Amino acid sequence: MRKSILIICLILSKFLLCQELEHSNIKCNYLTTFLIDTTDINTKKEEMTGLWIGKNSSVFKSDQKAIYDSLTKESTKNSMANPVNGKIIIDFSRIPRAYFIPEVFKVGEKMEIFDKILGVYYKYENDQKIKWTLVNESKTISTYTCRKAIGKYRNKNITAWYTDEIPISEGPYTFKGLPGLVVEAYDDKHYFHFTLVKLKDLNQLIAPIRGEISTNYERFLKKRNDFQNDPAGAYFVATGKQTPKDQIERITKMHRKNNNHLD
Template sequence: MKKISILLLGLASQLFFAQATRFLYQVSMKIDSTNRNDVKTENAYLDINPEKSIFYGANRVKRDSILGRARQTGSFNFDRTQMQNLRSNIDFTIEKNSKTGVKTVQTRIAREQYSYDEDRPMDWKILPETAKIGEYKTQKAETNFAGRTWYAWFTTEIPFQDGPYKFSGLPGLIIKVEDSKGDYSFDLKETKKIAEVQTFNLTGNLIKLKRKDFEKQNALFKKDPVSFMQASMSSGRGNGPMRNTDPNQRKQMEERLKDEAKKNNNPIELQ
């Protein structure tokens, strides 16, 4: 009986550690510097298992689910308004490899999928200030990253040296992190066990670049999104969203892209 109990305990432990943990963050963003009263708020997840973590937007999962069902059934007569409401400013995923420390970003420019590895270190200064945030005792830390000064509150009560977005490397999970200007903040709202981390099916080709080359492509898109997409279609990469659309739809799309590029003038990374 004793051997059976030990065996069952061992199996239970294996099952527990085979699971992953999901952390729900509320993300607040001021993406338009000319209208600082307009605060965009979305939910995002950080899934962690012993091998890796992945950070992604909640709306991304919902959109992918709707599109996945549409592909399976061959019927794309879904609610366009619903899809518009699920448009996200967190249209990227960030995967952190626990063994190598490599952070891989996958995101879109127009309808092209790109990925790059983050090559900038994140050096933290742990400060003496402490605070109780929710049920957790936290300590403050500071770092300068990508043109912003960031303040984070981490807890050693959750032994993951990780956090939302690209933030990691503190001796505990980051519960809250915000920049000094108050433009962006990430606040932990919920924690739960899950069977496995979220996976995403890639549609089309993935273009892998160095970070600097990715930033050049992104700058070209922001400068003239329409010309960028037309050049992309001319090169034969993927199925551009302007392909096979009538002139009116194309004009509406061009206007929307220009308007979005104009308003999205305060990115999370300034350098």
């Protein structure tokens, strides 16, 4: 009896989840440029990110991450089906990885940010709604007449160029809430830069990451700082495995260089 009730509850929960989610009407592609290490211009990366927009929800994430996930699954499947000398060899080294990790899932006025530490995704609600100041400046970007807005997001000063030719109050990452679609956005040090390159009609399910750990920003920030300050210690706590002593200094330096965060 209990087993039957459990199965019914699982079916109902999946049904309700599907009911809550919707499909996109359009997808915006942004060319995203950013530094891995703010002290080294040579760590600059370019990656295509996507913003899927529906009637009441949206999701922003890396396009390359979706490609990487798909290719790694296919590679794993092929490796398991074709062992070499009786051994299954899984190698993802030739698959271009995604460097832009955070995702933003928005429903109504609620925004949730997903980010990863040591292979684990964490979710926290965004409690920093940007108070935009509209500036009397305009310019043309990708054929759109755009107007300027400035605002502050946590410790970053943000400039956004939006167009009321597309009257959707959306944009990349958490840069939303303007009287039109954000076409370009960047912080004052240009550690991150988003530029709209393509907009198309697309009917696709808008869904967040699953299997994440819910937290808040303060706890997430502490965990990230603890990891960057002592990655070997964090790895031991998470896995019970020790990092070889001769590798600790190299690994610590490597993770501390990964210091560019949108928050």
